Amino acid sequence: MTDSDTSLRDRLVDAGVELLAAEGLQALTLREIARRAGVSHGAPRRYFPTHLELLSAIARRGFTDLAERTRQALDRETGGARAQVAALAGAYLEFALERPGMYELMFRHDLLESGRLGLRETSLPLFSLLTGLVGAADPGADAPRVAGALWANLHGLAQLWRWRSLQLATGEADLATLLETVLVAHLGPGGGR
Amino acid sequence: MTDSDTSLRDRLVDAGVELLAAEGLQALTLREIARRAGVSHGAPRRYFPTHLELLSAIARRGFTDLAERTRQALDRETGGARAQVAALAGAYLEFALERPGMYELMFRHDLLESGRLGLRETSLPLFSLLTGLVGAADPGADAPRVAGALWANLHGLAQLWRWRSLQLATGEADLATLLETVLVAHLGPGGGR
DNA sequence: CAGAACACGTAGACACTGTCTACGGGCGCC
DNA sequence: GGCGCCCGTAGACAGTGTCTACGTGTTCTG
Numbered sequence: 001m002t003d004s005d006t007s008l009r010d011r012l013v014d015a016g017v018e019l020l021a022a023e024g025l026q027a028l029t030l031r032e033i034a035r036r037a038g039v040s041h042g043a044p045r046r047y048f049p050t051h052l053e054l055l056s057a058i059a060r061r062g063f064t065d066l067a068e069r070t071r072q073a074l075d076r077e078t079g080g081a082r083a084q085v086a087a088l089a090g091a092y093l094e095f096a097l098e099r100p101g102m103y104e105l106m107f108r109h110d111l112l113e114s115g116r117l118g119l120r121e122t123s124l125p126l127f128s129l130l131t132g133l134v135g136a137a138d139p140g141a142d143a144p145r146v147a148g149a150l151w152a153n154l155h156g157l158a159q160l161w162r163w164r165s166l167q168l169a170t171g172e173a174d175l176a177t178l179l180e181t182v183l184v185a186h187l188g189p190g191g192g193r
Numbered sequence: 194m195t196d197s198d199t200s201l202r203d204r205l206v207d208a209g210v211e212l213l214a215a216e217g218l219q220a221l222t223l224r225e226i227a228r229r230a231g232v233s234h235g236a237p238r239r240y241f242p243t244h245l246e247l248l249s250a251i252a253r254r255g256f257t258d259l260a261e262r263t264r265q266a267l268d269r270e271t272g273g274a275r276a277q278v279a280a281l282a283g284a285y286l287e288f289a290l291e292r293p294g295m296y297e298l299m300f301r302h303d304l305l306e307s308g309r310l311g312l313r314e315t316s317l318p319l320f321s322l323l324t325g326l327v328g329a330a331d332p333g334a335d336a337p338r339v340a341g342a343l344w345a346n347l348h349g350l351a352q353l354w355r356w357r358s359l360q361l362a363t364g365e366a367d368l369a370t371l372l373e374t375v376l377v378a379h380l381g382p383g384g385g386r
Numbered sequence: 387c388a389g390a391a392c393a394c395g396t397a398g399a400c401a402c403t404g405t406c407t408a409c410g411g412g413c414g415c416c
Numbered sequence: 417g418g419c420g421c422c423c424g425t426a427g428a429c430a431g432t433g434t435c436t437a438c439g440t441g442t443t444c445t446g
Contacts, residue, residue: 008394026303030433040396041433051433109356110219110297120361127362142374148363149350149374153342156349160341163302168313169320170341181335181342185378201423223404233425234404244404389445396439403432413422 009047011037016058020101025108030054055105056112062102063122066095070126081136086183088130089154093179096158103158127151137187150186157182202240204230209251213294218301221294223247248298249305255295256315259288263319274329279376281323282347286372289351296351320344330380343379350375 015036020028030051031041048054073091077084096103105111130151135143160166161175170178208229213221223244224234241247266284270277289296298304323344328336353359354368363371 029431031431042397042435043395045434046394049434104303107352123358124362144363145366145371145374146378148353148359148366149346149371149378151362152349152353152359152371152375153346154349155353156345156347157342159300159352160345160348165316166341166345169317169344170337173338173341178338178342178345181338182345185339185342222402224402235406235426236424238405239423242405387446391442391444393442394440396437398435398437400435401433404430406427406429408425408427410425411423414420416417416419 008037008039008043012044012047012054013057013061016054017061017102020058020105021099024101025104028055028058028105052111052113056118059102059106059112060118060122062099062106065099065102066092066106067122067126069095070129081133082138082187085130085133085137085150085187086179088133089150089179089183092154093158093161093175096162097175100162103162107155134187146186150182153182153186201230201232201236205237205240205247206250206254209247210254210295213251213298214292217294218297221248221251221298245304245306249311252295252299252305253311253315255292255299258292258295259285259299260315260319262288263322274326275331275380278323278326278330278343278380279372281326282343282372282376285347286351286354286368289355290368293355296355300348327380339379343375346375346379 012033016028016033019033019036030044033054034041034044037043044054048057070088070091073087074084077087127147131143131147134141134147134150138146157166157175157178161178166173166178205226209221209226212226212229223237226247227234227237230236237247241250263281263284266280267277270280320340324336324340327334327340327343331339350359350368350371354371359366359371
């Protein structure tokens with residue numbers, strides 16, 4: 001029941017999540033994670049044969065957190081399908097802005113190749129959820145195609161905004177109106193609110 | 194007039210561009226670039242005080258290449274503003290797919306912070322060009338906002354497509370129709386083309 | 387209950403990285 | 417001709433990820 005009876009595997013991932021939030025992605029060293037978990041630098045190898053697999057496990061934590069967050073946002077939203085798409089999109093952007101390090105890691109595919117299979121299982125459900133909502137919001141549209149385009153737009157919006165590229169390119173735009181612009185573009189001016 | 198009278202500075206950037214295309218971003222080591230340029234590992238320091246500055250110089254080369262490419266695409270396109278936006282977007286995506294390593298580097302802002310100022314000068318003109326075209330294609334729209342949203346969409350499209358995320362999420366979509374979907378979304382079904 | 391097998395973490399070596407510093411050689415300028 | 421001074425070399429340093437040999441404590445087993 002003490003602090004140290006949770007398996008080292010979990011403690012490593014915990015330490016990694018903390019370190020990622022505190023110091024950023026480039027600080028997420030194998031040896032530093034081990035240090036924070038209070039073990040030697042060779043210990044993680046028992047559970048994660050390579051550094052990338054440990055990073056993948058940390059990213060997986062991020063994907064489940066994101067799924068949980070969007071689930072809550074959808075539960076709170078009582079409006080129609082269009083409003084639920086907006087809620088999902090808003091939750092996505094909030095996540096990207098509040099946990100930039102984690103968001104960065106989650107989409108650094110060059111760091112996650114080994115855990116690719118597991119990651120698909122965590123990120124694909126979110127996309128099919130979006131597809132379903134899009135189909136419900138606009139029954140006439142080709143839902144997978146529109147959902148794909150919208151997803152790409154959300155992702156790009158999150159990235160460019162985090163880099164302050166959109167801020168200095170568009171001048172004074174704020175993120176909320178940009179998001180609204182994106183939603184209107186892909187779903188039409190629809191009566192949703 | 195021999196091969197070696199071009200300054201070492203340029204030779205380093207050349208070697209970096211080649212190495213990036215041949216082996217990918219993670220192979221773009223300071224020491225390996227120096228090896229390919231035929232100098233010792235300490236030599237680059239004369240021209241690039243830090244590794245990031247060398248990477249920034251390589252990325253700058255990419256930005257000028259991209260600008261050149263879009264310029265040519267626009268010259269070839271004789272249609273209206275709407276068609277020119279499509280040409281610009283197509284050139285952008287082609288660049289991202291044909292030179293994935295360079296594209297990756299160009300948007301790894303964590304690797305380019307030092308040369309940020311110079312990079313702004315090379316990427317901002319492209320955006321204002323897009324803004325102008327959008328304004329011409331749809332005079333009624335808030336051009337900077339629409340251009341920003343469209344830019345984000347292009348960027349996200351390029352990223353997700355490179356990672357094969359869109360392919361396996363949407364099933365069978367091809368990139369050209371996805372791009373058309375995006376253009377229709379932001380500019381309307383417009384009579385362009 | 388004694389002994390063997392094993393899970394688990396330690397410690398050191400290795401090749402590699404980016405940065406820093408001292409050094410030398412070849413050029414032009416007064 | 418001799419004095420500087422670019423410009424590149426070479427080695428050291430701390431840090432990284434991976435690999436391997438080594439204990440130590442626990443847990444099954446006969």
